[in-house]
Amino acid sequence: xxxxxxxxxxxxxxxxxxxxxxxxxxxxxxxxxxxxxxxxxxxxxxxxxxxxxxxxxxxxxxxxxxxxxxxxxxxxxxxxxxxxxxxxxxxxxxxxxxxxxxxxxxxxxxxxxxxxxxxxxxxxxxxxxxxxxxxxxxxxxxxxxxxxxxxxxxxxxxxxxxxxxxxxxxxxxxxxxxxxxxxxxxxxxxxxxxxxxxxxxxxxxxxxxxxxxxxxxxxxxxxxxxxxxxxxxxxxxxxxxxxxxxxxxxxxxxxxxxxxxxxxxxxxxxxxxxxxxxxxxxxxxxxxxxxxxxxxxxxxxxxxxxxxxxxxxxxxxxxxxxxxxxxxxxxxxxxxxxxxxxxxxxxxxxxxxxxxxxxxxxxxxxxxxxxxxxxxxxxxxxxxxxxxxxxxxxxxxxxxxxxxxxxxxxxxxxxxxxxxxxxxxxxxxxxxxxxxxxxxxxxxxxxxxxxxxxxxxxxxxxxxxxxxxxxxxxxxxxxxxxxxxxxxxxxxxxxxxxxxxxxxxxxxxxxxxxxxxxxxxxxxxxxxxxxxxxxxxxxxxxxxxxxxxxxxxxxxxxxxxxxxxxxxxxxxxxxxxxxxxxxxxxxxxxxxxxxxxxxxxxxxxxxxxxxxxxxxxxxxxxxxxxxxxxxxxxxxxxxxxxxxxxxxxxxxxxxxxxxxxxxxxxxxxxxxxxxxxxxxxxxxxxxxxxxxxxxxxxxxxxxxxxxxxxxxxxxxxxxxxxx
Numbered sequence: 001x002x003x004x005x006x007x008x009x010x011x012x013x014x015x016x017x018x019x020x021x022x023x024x025x026x027x028x029x030x031x032x033x034x035x036x037x038x039x040x041x042x043x044x045x046x047x048x049x050x051x052x053x054x055x056x057x058x059x060x061x062x063x064x065x066x067x068x069x070x071x072x073x074x075x076x077x078x079x080x081x082x083x084x085x086x087x088x089x090x091x092x093x094x095x096x097x098x099x100x101x102x103x104x105x106x107x108x109x110x111x112x113x114x115x116x117x118x119x120x121x122x123x124x125x126x127x128x129x130x131x132x133x134x135x136x137x138x139x140x141x142x143x144x145x146x147x148x149x150x151x152x153x154x155x156x157x158x159x160x161x162x163x164x165x166x167x168x169x170x171x172x173x174x175x176x177x178x179x180x181x182x183x184x185x186x187x188x189x190x191x192x193x194x195x196x197x198x199x200x201x202x203x204x205x206x207x208x209x210x211x212x213x214x215x216x217x218x219x220x221x222x223x224x225x226x227x228x229x230x231x232x233x234x235x236x237x238x239x240x241x242x243x244x245x246x247x248x249x250x251x252x253x254x255x256x257x258x259x260x261x262x263x264x265x266x267x268x269x270x271x272x273x274x275x276x277x278x279x280x281x282x283x284x285x286x287x288x289x290x291x292x293x294x295x296x297x298x299x300x301x302x303x304x305x306x307x308x309x310x311x312x313x314x315x316x317x318x319x320x321x322x323x324x325x326x327x328x329x330x331x332x333x334x335x336x337x338x339x340x341x342x343x344x345x346x347x348x349x350x351x352x353x354x355x356x357x358x359x360x361x362x363x364x365x366x367x368x369x370x371x372x373x374x375x376x377x378x379x380x381x382x383x384x385x386x387x388x389x390x391x392x393x394x395x396x397x398x399x400x401x402x403x404x405x406x407x408x409x410x411x412x413x414x415x416x417x418x419x420x421x422x423x424x425x426x427x428x429x430x431x432x433x434x435x436x437x438x439x440x441x442x443x444x445x446x447x448x449x450x451x452x453x454x455x456x457x458x459x460x461x462x463x464x465x466x467x468x469x470x471x472x473x474x475x476x477x478x479x480x481x482x483x484x485x486x487x488x489x490x491x492x493x494x495x496x497x498x499x500x501x502x503x504x505x506x507x508x509x510x511x512x513x514x515x516x517x518x519x520x521x522x523x524x525x526x527x528x529x530x531x532x533x534x535x536x537x538x539x540x541x542x543x544x545x546x547x548x549x550x551x552x553x554x555x556x557x558x559x560x561x562x563x564x565x566x567x568x569x570x571x572x573x574x575x576x577x578x579x580x581x582x583x584x585x586x587x588x589x590x591x592x593x594x595x596x597x598x599x600x601x602x603x604x605x606x607x608x609x610x611x612x613x614x615x616x617x618x619x620x621x622x623x624x625x626x627x628x629x630x631x632x633x634x635x636x637x638x639x640x641x642x643x644x645x646x647x648x649x650x651x652x653x654x655x656x657x658x659x660x661x662x663x664x665x666x667x668x669x670x671x672x673x674x675x676x677x678x679x680x681x682x683x684x685x686x687x688x689x690x691x692x693x694x695x696x697x698x699x700x701x702x703x704x705x706x707x708x709x710x711x712x713x714x715x716x717x718x719x720x721x722x723x
Contacts, residue, residue, distance in 0.1 A: 069107035073178030110188035110242035117195035150471030162194030163480030173203035175210025189473035245280035255291030297323030326365035347378025454505015489516030502616025514605035544611035551600035
């Protein structure tokens with residue numbers, strides 16, 4: 001296929017096969033036992049060479065049988081005809097799936113509810129409220145063997161710019177693996193914490209990519225009572241796993257108008273079954289009303305019935321194919337208006353898979369500066385921000401990701417001049433057009449600037465695991481605007497840094513020559529204040545000497561781009577803070593009914609040299625930090641496998657009463673030291689490789705509940721006896 005008018009190669013002409021995956025041992029399913037509870041976990045390490053004793057220098061042990069849980073994928077009903085699945089692939093029928101028969105359900109189920117959001121006054125006049133929104137189609141891993149619970153590497157697309165997203169599609173699928181994908185729990189939990197919906201993916205592939213029209217017919221089949229069993233099954237999966245709906249992409253050629261009618265009826269049934277659970281449907285512009293696949297690059301008469309028909313809404317949104325032109329988008333928006341729908345329910349596809357911010361896009365066709373937005377953004381594969389890097393370290397990734405979402409200036413209040421004017425060539429970053437949103441609206445609130453991956457794990461500033469890790473469910477609610485900095489002098493560097501942290505894997509680092517005080521905007525909030533409300537900072541000065549103040553805004557700016565009316569309060573610390581963490585407590589008590597709309601810090605140099613200042617945690621609460629969460633209930637080893645002094649195992653426990661942010665599992669070594677192994681928002685955890693420490697008779701494990709302010713409960717304990 002040739003390039004389209006907007007300079008984007010159609011996605012189906014570019015799809016590359018997913019990389020091969022390692023095999024799953026045949027005995028895996030026989031070894032699994034369903035665990036109690038639900039959730040995903042960060043898979044961290046075993047004792048490091050410094051603590052593991054003689055076993056650390058022994059030859060590599062044989063790999064025990066695989067108990068690892070993976071993100072779920074299926075075919076609608078019939079499996080591929082002929083051949084056998086490749087290494088590491090399991091062919092499954094969704095029609096035959098039940099929650100009771102799913103051995104990985106406990107590890108794939110999200111537990112964080114979808115948080116309500118609000119829209120603060122934007123930091124720049126060009127960022128519009130109530131107009132264009134953003135959907136992203138993201139591939140977090142391969143279809144098969146995509147870990148349910150994170151993995152022991154920091155090389156991961158740890159998306160943090162949730163403030164600009166409305167919807168995330170868990171993208172993937174292939175004719176050789178499976179074409180219906182359910183999101184894994186870490187992605188759902190992180191998105192929900194920030195108020196973003198997550199959709200699973202139904203991908204009916206083009207014939208050149210192995211598509212079989214029988215799979216489309218399977219999807220829309222009726223039973224003897226005229227019902228659509230696969231619609232009910234898709235709703236059952238979404239509600240069991242805890243996500244928010246489905247992206248339906250019918251690209252298999254060969255259909256007719258009768259099949260198209262059946263597809264529309266199927267979508268209606270899916271919508272009706274999902275309505276009690278507030279599930280959403282996004283339709284991809286591929287199959288049209290003739291049953292043929294003819295990508296329109298528009299909402300028009302040929303595909304309108306999959307979006308809105310005479311009876312009303314069919315899909316909640318439509319992803320408009322890459323073939324759009326300025327004219328077709330304008331016509332699409334006008335048609336949506338005539339149908340009584342908002343034009344911003346149309347996602348105009350923007351291909352970023354190959355070129356990221358170097359992509360050539362006719363921005364004024366989507367988000368013009370001088371008039372109302374035409375439609376919304378639909379990003380295809382923004383994980384380019386990681387995939388194009390040679391240096392794939394967490395710090396390098398976040399610098400690239402900040403540029404993608406914020407723009408080259410790295411300050412959404414001051415976009416780069418070229419981004420203000422250019423209609424095509426320059427990258428028009430989302431922050432320059434779309435208002436950010438936030439979920440920080442209740443006390444207590446805590447943030448340790450943890451991005452959901454890291455090269456080590458820190459607790460109270462100390463390393464408790466030196467194993468790299470990723471798990472988006474452990475990610476904090478980070479500041480949505482990265483980074484708004486006000487100073488009359490040299491602008492310091494403001495980054496998420498991974499060399500040190502207070503808790504988790506990262507902290508906020510402010511560095512540079514502070515020739516004038518620098519105000520760093522943090523969270524936009526709707527926090528109710530009381531007569532006892534306090535704000536705490538955990539911070540460290542690594543070079544130079546600084547004075548730190550806390551800013552709280554008790555009202556919004558008067559207009560987009562206006563100054564934030566902070567009231568400043570000094571944050572007292574003992575000593576200089578050089579080389580060590582300090583906690584500063586600031587009373588922000590206010591009369592009942594007052595609201596904190598924004599939080600910031602102001603850092604002032606006390607000398608003439610460069611400054612390096614690190615913010616490890618921020619919390620706002622009612623002044624009582626003596627309470628701790630209740631401990632979780634009985635900790636159980638549900639399944640285990642051992643070989644040559646190494647074990648893999650599945651743990652589960654009973655949920656602790658009261659509010660819990662997440663759980664943390666540790667190994668207790670023979671010398672009494674605790675080593676962090678993983679965290680999860682649910683109550684089931686897989687450990688991939690626990691090594692025997694010396695000649696210990698049993699490996700000891702503990703699980704603790706952690707609350708919003710990172711207070712930790714007492715432990716529940718269990719052991720695994722070495723064979």
